[in-house]
Each structure stands twice: as structure tokens, then as C-alpha cells.
Amino acid sequence: xxQVNESEEDQYIVNExxxxxxxETIGWTDKLLxxxxxxxxRNYTLYFIGQLISTIGSWLQIVAEGxxxxxxxxxxxxxxxxxxxxxxxxxxxxLIGGVIVDRFPKKKVIMVTQxxxxxxxxxxxxxxxxxxxxxxxxxxxxxxxGIVQAIDIPARQAYVSELVDDKKLxxxxxxxxxxxxxxxxxxxxxxxxxxxAGFGLGMAFLLNGFSYIAVIIAxxxxxxxxxxxxxxxxxxxxxxxxxxxxxxxxxxKTLLMSTVMISIFGWSYSTLMPVIAxxxxxxxxxxxGYLYAATGIGALFATVMISAYSHKIxxxxxxxxxxxxxxxxxxxxxxxxxxxxxxxxxxxxxFSLVGMFAMINTTIQHAVSDNMRGRVMSIYTLSYxxxxxxxxxxxxYVAEKWGPGFAIRISxxxxxxMGLYFYKNLKQxxxxxMKYDETHLA
Numbered sequence: 001x002x003q004v005n006e007s008e009e010d011q012y013i014v015n016e017x018x019x020x021x022x023x024e025t026i027g028w029t030d031k032l033l034x035x036x037x038x039x040x041x042r043n044y045t046l047y048f049i050g051q052l053i054s055t056i057g058s059w060l061q062i063v064a065e066g067x068x069x070x071x072x073x074x075x076x077x078x079x080x081x082x083x084x085x086x087x088x089x090x091x092x093x094x095l096i097g098g099v100i101v102d103r104f105p106k107k108k109v110i111m112v113t114q115x116x117x118x119x120x121x122x123x124x125x126x127x128x129x130x131x132x133x134x135x136x137x138x139x140x141x142x143x144x145x146g147i148v149q150a151i152d153i154p155a156r157q158a159y160v161s162e163l164v165d166d167k168k169l170x171x172x173x174x175x176x177x178x179x180x181x182x183x184x185x186x187x188x189x190x191x192x193x194x195x196x197a198g199f200g201l202g203m204a205f206l207l208n209g210f211s212y213i214a215v216i217i218a219x220x221x222x223x224x225x226x227x228x229x230x231x232x233x234x235x236x237x238x239x240x241x242x243x244x245x246x247x248x249x250x251x252x253k254t255l256l257m258s259t260v261m262i263s264i265f266g267w268s269y270s271t272l273m274p275v276i277a278x279x280x281x282x283x284x285x286x287x288x289g290y291l292y293a294a295t296g297i298g299a300l301f302a303t304v305m306i307s308a309y310s311h312k313i314x315x316x317x318x319x320x321x322x323x324x325x326x327x328x329x330x331x332x333x334x335x336x337x338x339x340x341x342x343x344x345x346x347x348x349x350x351f352s353l354v355g356m357f358a359m360i361n362t363t364i365q366h367a368v369s370d371n372m373r374g375r376v377m378s379i380y381t382l383s384y385x386x387x388x389x390x391x392x393x394x395x396x397y398v399a400e401k402w403g404p405g406f407a408i409r410i411s412x413x414x415x416x417x418m419g420l421y422f423y424k425n426l427k428q429x430x431x432x433x434m435k436y437d438e439t440h441l442a
Contacts, residue, residue: 038172043222044163050218051156051180054114057211059188061121063292064196064204065138067285068128070274072135076404080396082135083271084389086142086149091386093150098378099238100151106159106374111219113152118212120145125205146385153385154378157361161373162224174365178303178358185296185350193289201285242375250432251367252376254422255360258319259383261418265411266353268391269330270295272404279404281339294343298350306358315359316426322356323419330412334405357384 038044069082101109124141127133164173195204247253270292277288306318326349333345361380368376391411398407 038164038170038176041164041173043224044160044173044176046218046222047159047163048176048180050215051177052183053214054211055180055184056188056191057121057208059184059292060192060195060204060211061124061208063189063192063285063289064201065124065142066271066274067196067288068133068201069135069138070278072133072138076272076275076399077396078135078139079274080268080271080392080394080399082139082142083268084392084396085139086146087385087388087392089143089146090150090153090382090384091389093147094154094378094382094386095239095242095375096235096378097151097154097381098242098375099235101155101158101374101378102238102371106155106162107219107222107224109155110152110159111216113148113155114212114215114219116148117145117152118209118216120148121205121209121212125202125209128205129200129202149385150381153381154374157365157377157380158374161365161370163222170365174362178306178354178361179300181299181354183296183300185299185354186293187296189289189292189296191289192292193284193286196285196289238375242372242379245369245372246376246379248436249367250429250436252364254429255319255364256379256383258323258418258422259357259360259380260387262323262353262356262415263384263387264391264394265414265418266326266391267388268395268411269349269408271392271395272399272408275399275404280337281342283339287339291342291346294346295350298347298352299354301347302351302355303358306355306362315363318359319356319363320419320423320426322352322359323422324416326352326356327412327416327419330415331409334408334412 039048065082066079070079073079120141124133124138127137160173160177161170164170192204195207246256273291274288277283277291281287281291283291302322329345329348329352333342333349336342336345364376364380365373395407395411398410
């Protein structure tokens with residue numbers, strides 16, 4: 001079981017001593033620098049650089065693919081269907097991916113998945129450049145990429161703990177992992193919009209394919225200690241062990257359930273961004289990139305805040321507060337027709353949503369035991385991506401019938417109700433966690 005130095009009450013719950021003191025000797029700069037400690041590890045530094053380049057490339061493809069399918073179909077439903085196809089495999093394969101991650105060297109698994117992702121990106125780029133691309137080809141390639149990601153994502157999540165030489169650097173590494181994604185959210189969409197306007201959609205896909213080479217090179221030069229791999233009696237038993245562990249742990253169980261709900265009704269709003277950019281704000285691909293970038297700037301700011309204050313403020317403040325703030329701002333966003341006000345709302349939406357997810361991820365990573373890490377992170381991937389097709393399909397269908405604004409408001413209202421329910425039951429979760437600790441950590 002996970003070894004925790006402090007009690008769960010101290011780790012996960014805000015109390016009087018956890019309030020931020022203005023007179024603290026540790027300033028903002030020191031806290032920010034402490035979040036960079038993972039760069040002391042050569043392995044992590046190589047991994048960070050490779051992943052940052054690759055993730056920027058992935059955002060080029062996200063923006064270009066959404067715009068391309070909307071241009072081909074002029075249908076919110078097909079935009080949602082394409083997004084659903086990319087995440088559907090996670091619903092069926094994430095748990096199997098976790099078994100693979102715990103059974104085989106994570107570095108080799110990631111090498112294979114990144115190579116497969118690169119090939120799919122090149123295929124999409126070539127078909128687009130040659131004007132042979134169709135809606136159903138995009139959906140098929142999105143589905144195949146989803147299969148790869150169902151294994152790749154839990155592998156990358158679990159691999160972080162092997163990259164840092166000192167386990168004290170794990171918190172920094174997890175925070176910097178969020179920085180990779182959120183920095184790419186700022187740079188990628190902006191570059192994508194300009195690239196599409198100047199060179200066409202196909203170039204964005206091709207550059208994404210080349211970006212995977214950075215990760216493959218980084219992995220080649222990374223040298224880590226050989227980690228003993230647990231041999232499971234059967235994949236079915238291994239999956240059952242992971243599920244039993246995750247859902248008997250009160251904190252992990254609660255966070256996974258929250259992730260499922262937000263995955264269905266929270267993230268789905270971004271699926272409709274190409275429709276909103278074109279129909280509401282009369283924007284082209286460059287404008288779509290700016291909308292994504294506004295969200296990314298907020299997300300990046302959230303990552304910095306969490307890196308600086310995650311040890312001083314209860315995770316539940318970030319999680320519940322982020323949940324409620326996200327839902328309210330998303331509702332406001334659907335009523336504005338002023339693009340500059342929309343940028344502000346998207347900034348806050350990115351800040352609250354990604355801050356919430358970053359803290360959920362960090363809390364789970366700290367709580368889980370090493371021998372269960374791959375399987376638990378695969379369950380997190382299942383919660384995060386596997387249920388997203390439901391939300392993508394639902395929001396695409398509702399938007400097609402009653403408009404994107406109405407579809408997003410319905411989803412945001414459900415997220416708001418979930419946040420209030422989580423807040424109401426927070427004390428029960430804390431008590432259950434304390435009882436669990438007394439039994440398992442004695």
C-alpha cells in the first residue's frame with residue numbers, strides 16, 4: 001500500500017496551519033523555483049524537452065483536425081463524432097493498457113506508441129495534402145490514434161516516477177508534466193492557426209508527425225534503472241487487483257468518479273470550438289487558434305499556481321472551487337458575442353478546469369502505491385478519456401438540434417450540480433480516508 005509520511009488528514013485537508021501567511025519567509029519566487037527541481041534529473045530534462053515538442057505538435061493536429069472536419073461536413077454532429085472516435089478506445093482498452101504498462105518496460109512501451117502515433121499523423125497529413133481526405137477517413141484515423149493513446153497515456157503517466165533519481169522530486173516532475181501540456185496549449189493552437197492560414201491544413205499534420213521524433217530521440221538517450229516488473233497470473237486478475245485497490249481507497253475513488261463526470265460534461269465544450277469560432281464569432285482557423293490559446297494561457301497560469309501552493313492549500317479547494325468556477329464561467333461564455341470578453345471567459349475556464357485536473361492527477365499520483373501505479377493511472381485514463389465519447393457525442397447531437405450555446409449550458413449546469421454535491425459530501429470522504437489509513441497504514 002501507499003506509504004504516506006503525514007496522515008491523510010494533514011495531506012488532503014485544509015486546516016488552520018495551512019493558510020497562506022503573508023509573512024512567510026518562503027516567497028513566490030522560491031516556491032516557483034522549487035517546482036523546477038525535477039530538472040536536476042538529466043533523464044527528466046530530456047523527457048521534458050521531447051514531450052514539449054511533441055505535445056505542441058499534437059495541438060497542431062487537434063486544431064487542424066477539428067477545423068478540417070467542420071469544413072468538410074459543416075456539421076456539429078460530425079465534429080462531435082470525430083472527437084468521440086478518438087477517445088472511444090480508451091473506454092475499452094485503458095485497463096488493458098495499465099496491465100501492459102505494469103508488465104513491460106515503460107520506456108519500450110512509449111517508444112512503440114509514439115512511433116505508431118507518428119505514422120498515423122503522417123498518413124493524415126499525406127491524405128490532406130493530396131486532397132484525398134474524407135470525413136470517414138478522419139474518423140477512422142482518430143479511432144486508431146485513440147487505440148494507441150489508451151496505452152500511451154498511462155505509460156507516460158507512470159513513467160514519470162522512474163525518470164527522477166530522487167523521489168522527493170516527484171511532485172516537481174508531476175507539476176512540470178502539467179506545464180508541458182499547458183504550455184503546448186498556448187503555443188500549439190496559435191502556431192496552428194497561423195500555419196493553416198499560410199500553408200494549409202496538411203502541413204499541420206505533417207509537422208505533428210515530425211514532432212514525435214523529438215520524443216523518440218529523448219527516450220533513446222534516457223538511461224534509467226531496471227525496475228522489477230510484477231508478473232501477474234492473468235490480465236483479468238491484474239485488472240481486478242487494480243480496480244479493487246482504486247475503489248477501496250476513498251480519496252482515489254472519489255477523484256476518479258469526479259473525473260468521469262467532468263470528462264463527460266466538462267471537457268466536451270472544447271469539441272464545439274470550431275463550430276463556435278465559425279458560427280458565433282465569424283472566425284477562420286487563425287481565430288480558432290486564438291480561442292484555444294486563451295484557454296491555454298489560463299491553464300498554464302493554473303499550473304504555476306498549483307506548483308507554488310499545492311503544499312499549502314488543500315487539493316479540495318482547487319478541485320471543488322475549480323469545478324464550480326469552471327461551470328459558472330462556461331455558462332457566461334455561451335451568452336457573449338464579444339470575442340474579447342470570450343477570451344477572458346476562456347482564460348478563466350482554462351485556469352479552473354486544468355487546475356482542477358492537475359490537482360486530481362497530482363493527488364492520485366501521491367496516494368497510489370508504486371506496484372499499482374500503472375493500473376491506477378490506466379483507470380484514471382479510462383475516467384479521463386474513456387467516458388469522453390459519451391460527452392462528445394451528446395454535445396454534438398444537442399448542438400446540431402438546438403445550437404452550441406444550449407448544448408454547452410446543459411453540460412455546464414450538470415458539472416455545477418456535481419461540484420455542489422462533492423462539496424456537500426466532503427466531510428464523509430475525509431472520515432472514510434482516515435479510517436482507511438488506520439487500517440492500511442498502521
